Amino acid sequence: MPKAAGAGVSQRGECRKLPGGSYHAPMQIGVLGGTGPAGSGLAARLASAGFEVVIGSRSKYRALEVRDKLAEKWEERNLPLAAGDNEVAASADIVVVATPWDAAASTVAEVAPKLKGKVVISMANALARVGHEFQPLVPPRGSVAASVQAAVPRSLVAAAMHHVPAKELGDIAHPVESDVLVCSDHPSATATVIDIVGKLPDLRPIDAGELSNAAPIEAFAAVLLQINVKYKTRVAIRFTGLEGHI
Amino acid sequence: MPKAAGAGVSQRGECRKLPGGSYHAPMQIGVLGGTGPAGSGLAARLASAGFEVVIGSRSKYRALEVRDKLAEKWEERNLPLAAGDNEVAASADIVVVATPWDAAASTVAEVAPKLKGKVVISMANALARVGHEFQPLVPPRGSVAASVQAAVPRSLVAAAMHHVPAKELGDIAHPVESDVLVCSDHPSATATVIDIVGKLPDLRPIDAGELSNAAPIEAFAAVLLQINVKYKTRVAIRFTGLEGHI
Numbered sequence A, B: 001m002p003k004a005a006g007a008g009v010s011q012r013g014e015c016r017k018l019p020g021g022s023y024h025a026p027m028q029i030g031v032l033g034g035t036g037p038a039g040s041g042l043a044a045r046l047a048s049a050g051f052e053v054v055i056g057s058r059s060k061y062r063a064l065e066v067r068d069k070l071a072e073k074w075e076e077r078n079l080p081l082a083a084g085d086n087e088v089a090a091s092a093d094i095v096v097v098a099t100p101w102d103a104a105a106s107t108v109a110e111v112a113p114k115l116k117g118k119v120v121i122s123m124a125n126a127l128a129r130v131g132h133e134f135q136p137l138v139p140p141r142g143s144v145a146a147s148v149q150a151a152v153p154r155s156l157v158a159a160a161m162h163h164v165p166a167k168e169l170g171d172i173a174h175p176v177e178s179d180v181l182v183c184s185d186h187p188s189a190t191a192t193v194i195d196i197v198g199k200l201p202d203l204r205p206i207d208a209g210e211l212s213n214a215a216p217i218e219a220f221a222a223v224l225l226q227i228n229v230k231y232k233t234r235v236a237i238r239f240t241g242l243e244g245h246i
Helices: A037-048 A060-073 A101-110 A144-151 A166-170 A187-198 A211-231 B037-048 B060-073 B101-110 B144-151 B166-170 B187-198 B211-231
Strands: A028-032 A052-057 A081-085 A094-097 A119-122 A127-130 A133-136 A156-159 A178-184 A203-207 A236-240 B028-032 B052-057 B081-085 B094-097 B119-122 B127-130 B133-136 B156-159 B178-184 B203-207 B236-240
Touching (some): A028 A037, A037 A052, A037 A060, A052 A060, A094 A101, A101 A144, A119 A144, A127 A211, A144 A156, A144 A211, A178 A211, A203 B211, A211 B203, A211 B211, B037 B052, B037 B081, B037 B166, B119 B187, B144 B156, B156 B187, B178 B211, B187 B203
Parallel strands (some): A052 A081, B028 B052, B052 B081, B094 B119, B178 B203
Antiparallel strands (some): A127 A133, A236 B236, B156 B178
């Protein structure tokens, strides 16, 4: 079995106080394809909240490079970040797929045995830029998340984080004010992801039902990008009407 | 030509001060299929902001009934509401299609000559309840709004108001805190709708690009309904990150 390179996450057994205030064994989160903007941003954010994160990549050297850059950028934070190839990242307790959308299903399929029985989080949106517009693409099963679930049927796939801007996610000096829609066909996966997201400052997890909802959630990311281009900003979503109901 | 029944909108020629503060001739807005929750809610909201609204329906008597109920409910507001059949409503300056989604294209087609050259606003979402879930349906042209545009190619169709809860929209005693995504292939239609929405308290219009974006915008309404059911509330959307950019 490949070893995690860099800060040896799996060697750390001590208990860590998580932002929620409870003490328990640190949860490892692996990020497949964690070297892109979304993956590395999420890795930094998760690590800043106390999760032990393993950045994965097809190339473990690329993963190490990104890990080192993050560690240097946030040196004073001493982030619990490790790095390795995707198989190493897939050995974590929870695994995020942060590859480009068209590589998500094939990437999880390659490490399927490692993902068996685990919560796997799909965060990619299938989009294309057509002229001045972003347009959602419809993957064969309706959503990237459904394609991922089909590729690893023994894993508990949840879709989440589609509408959180990557750059803001990676700027751990500031919280990201955003709601995070979580959907899955496995209630335990929804609960796990809601728990994780709830530990990230100012992100509010919302149970958005079954995995079929990943289709409109992913597609709506095109609208957000459209607004970003039009207004030269990076938007996220907050729902009104949830106060006192959540 | 059929005459507007009830409070004769087209007879009123006086200038009215709109909420924006400018004086100009009152803008008439017709609402095709304006007797359902979305249509009557929008009619009341528009009228409360000073627009002269003609509630339309296949049955002018049904339209009159809804007009009278709204007038009675908000008696002290003296709302500028008229009623008539859909052809009468289609004679207004701006026309909203508020029928159920599967009647939107055929309804505008029936009054196409009246809609020529006008801004037509499509607000329906094609959804189906499947078990405990709301699922978006994909109309033949990708969205209800695209179907409407195809049915009246000489009109300037814009899509808007998809994510504003109907009941809250109709409760004109309270503002609705929501962003309103507006998309169209006609910049003048986008500008007109943004102007109208901007006159409704606490609604913030956002230019969401071309009409192709109506597809993900409409589909996303299923997610909002899902959240409503789950959390026993009615949510709307606010985007973060737009302050200072809009």
